[in-house]
Amino acid sequence: MKKTYLTIxxxxxxxxxYCQSVDITNSQITATIDLIxxxxxxxxxxxxxxxxxxxxxxxxEQSTLRQLNIDxxxxxxNKKEENYEVYNLYYKKISKDTxxxxxxxxxxxxxxxxVIAQPR
Numbered sequence: 646m647k648k649t650y651l652t653i654x655x656x657x658x659x660x661x662x663y664c665q666s667v668d669i670t671n672s673q674i675t676a677t678i679d680l681i682x683x684x685x686x687x688x689x690x691x692x693x694x695x696x697x698x699x700x701x702x703x704x705x706e707q708s709t710l711r712q713l714n715i716d717x718x719x720x721x722x723n724k725k726e727e728n729y730e731v732y733n734l735y736y737k738k739i740s741k742d743t744x745x746x747x748x749x750x751x752x753x754x755x756x757x758x759x760v761i762a763q764p765r
């Protein structure tokens with residue numbers, strides 16, 4: 646029984662580490678727009694629907710996307726609760742479970758929209 650709990654615990658730790666280190670792609674960001682019904686409120690407000698997805702897909706070069714991923718990892722580790730509240734203040738409300746599942750993608754969208762700042 647102890648081995649089972651130990652195995653499960655190690656799997657969860659490894660999975661969590663894996664999730665933290667995997668970079669988000671432009672495709673994942675654009676898919677999240679539909680999943681959370683994201684509607685920009687600031688910098689991206691001029692883009693609607695398909696135009697927003699196209700902009701995000703083509704505007705993010707590898708270097709930009711790499712920096713956005715670095716920022717998202719930091720924000721999901723250090724400002725997760727605060728940014729969850731910020732998201733629900735500015736955008737359509739989502740559950741904590743949904744935010745936790747798509748934390749990196751959501752923080753990338755909020756940073757691109759200008760609602761949250763790049764970490765210093």
